[in-house]
Amino acid sequence: MLLPFPSTTTEPSGLTTQTILSQLSRDEFIDIACKLILRSRKKSANSHHHKYLVGATTYTQNEEHKTYLSLANKILKNLRRAGYTSHDTVGDGNPTVHGEFRALYRMPGNVLLGCNTPLCGNCMKSAIMRGVEAIFLDADSMPGAKDENDEVNPWTQERADLWNDLCLPLARAAQIPIYVVDPEKKKVSILVTGLPPDQRPKPQHPVEILTPAELQAYQQDPKHFLDKENNVRRVIARARSVETGEYFYLHAQDSYPPGFDEIEGTRMTEKFKDAHYHFTLDPVIHIAMVAAQHGMKLENGKILANFIPSSGRQLDLAYVGIEELYYTENHVPESQDVRHAMQTLSKHNAIHYESLPLYQGFQKILNGHTLPENEHTP
Numbered sequence: 443m444l445l446p447f448p449s450t451t452t453e454p455s456g457l458t459t460q461t462i463l464s465q466l467s468r469d470e471f472i473d474i475a476c477k478l479i480l481r482s483r484k485k486s487a488n489s490h491h492h493k494y495l496v497g498a499t500t501y502t503q504n505e506e507h508k509t510y511l512s513l514a515n516k517i518l519k520n521l522r523r524a525g526y527t528s529h530d531t532v533g534d535g536n537p538t539v540h541g542e543f544r545a546l547y548r549m550p551g552n553v554l555l556g557c558n559t560p561l562c563g564n565c566m567k568s569a570i571m572r573g574v575e576a577i578f579l580d581a582d583s584m585p586g587a588k589d590e591n592d593e594v595n596p597w598t599q600e601r602a603d604l605w606n607d608l609c610l611p612l613a614r615a616a617q618i619p620i621y622v623v624d625p626e627k628k629k630v631s632i633l634v635t636g637l638p639p640d641q642r643p644k645p646q647h648p649v650e651i652l653t654p655a656e657l658q659a660y661q662q663d664p665k666h667f668l669d670k671e672n673n674v675r676r677v678i679a680r681a682r683s684v685e686t687g688e689y690f691y692l693h694a695q696d697s698y699p700p701g702f703d704e705i706e707g708t709r710m711t712e713k714f715k716d717a718h719y720h721f722t723l724d725p726v727i728h729i730a731m732v733a734a735q736h737g738m739k740l741e742n743g744k745i746l747a748n749f750i751p752s753s754g755r756q757l758d759l760a761y762v763g764i765e766e767l768y769y770t771e772n773h774v775p776e777s778q779d780v781r782h783a784m785q786t787l788s789k790h791n792a793i794h795y796e797s798l799p800l801y802q803g804f805q806k807i808l809n810g811h812t813l814p815e816n817e818h819t820p
């Protein structure tokens with residue numbers, strides 16, 4: 443049997459941050475674990491998918507409320523209206539936004555994540571970037587409980603390989619605990635051991651919340667930060683606190699996931715190169731997850747990237763309400779899949795893409811937010 447994390451964790455500043463898990467008794471922990479799975483199972487029936495019926499649930503609590511949010515795999519609204527189904531493709535996948543991503547973006551603060559089936563590689567990375575305290579999976583859906591002939595959430599060989607070679611190593615390296623839950627027997631067992639969020643390894647390049655001085659430096663010499671120097675993908679976006687309405691500027695760049703150094707990161711990048719898959723953390727998803735963690739939402743029209751995200755991540759961006767995406771000039775999307783997604787999403791008014799000279803792009807995201815005059819001439 444498992445034990446929740448130690449009762450408190452202390453930050454270097456001396457402040458004490460309480461995790462959800464540290465506040466739960468053993469019985470409460472088991473109760474919440476079971477509810478995460480039961481709610482996810484129920485919600486999975488609403489999935490817009492013919493085979494992968496996925497329901498995901500996030501949980502958070504404060505002194506007054508215990509809050510669950512359950513969401514399923516959904517086809518992006520604009521595409522659904524245009525008649526798209528999960529048998530169609532947009533870029534390198536079908537047009538669904540995964541339930542895990544939806545539930546992680548929409549629930550602010552510290553969260554636990556439950557799912558009725560193990561996460562795909564992208565959702566595992568989203569959970570890691572989001573800093574979830576723990577992941578809970580349905581015992582009925584684990585490899586071995588299902589095989590490739592199952593009609594719902596089957597384990598194909600490809601899926602099993604990705605789970606074993608990518609998802610589990612990601613969780614282990616990031617020290618995110620994974621529990622397997624059998625709600626009928628009220629039994630919870632540990633699949634991957636982990637640490638509380640503040641004691642885990644950090645990603646190679648964490649998302650930065652920029653100070654006014656740093657923001658000014660970007661504005662004065664944006665090329666330095668946003669040019670495609672060494673093929674590093676970068677993004678700057680404005681996010682707004684849901685509670686106070688305050689603006690923040692966030693910067694993210696390509697980063698190996700937490701726990702992967704240059705050698706291991708390079709090895710994994712090579713290994714998954716042919717799988718339509720970037721091993722590094724996608725900068726746009728990274729800022730979306732960190733914004734959610736801090737109770738912020740990304741602002742439409744306030745995102746500037748030096749790359750076009752993969753087709754699946756473009757769907758995610760459209761889902762989080764980014765209808766305008768600016769990218770730096772002279773950027774040619776690297777793959778047919780990425781271009782196909784851009785054409786589809788722009789045709790159905792989901793995302794409007796605009797290529798801009800760097801300085802102008804920067805002005806667009808700063809628009810309405812005054813910074814001191816600078817000497818830069820475009």
Ligand SMILES: [Zn+2]
Pocket residue numbers: 540542561562563564565566
């Ligand atoms: Zn997924």
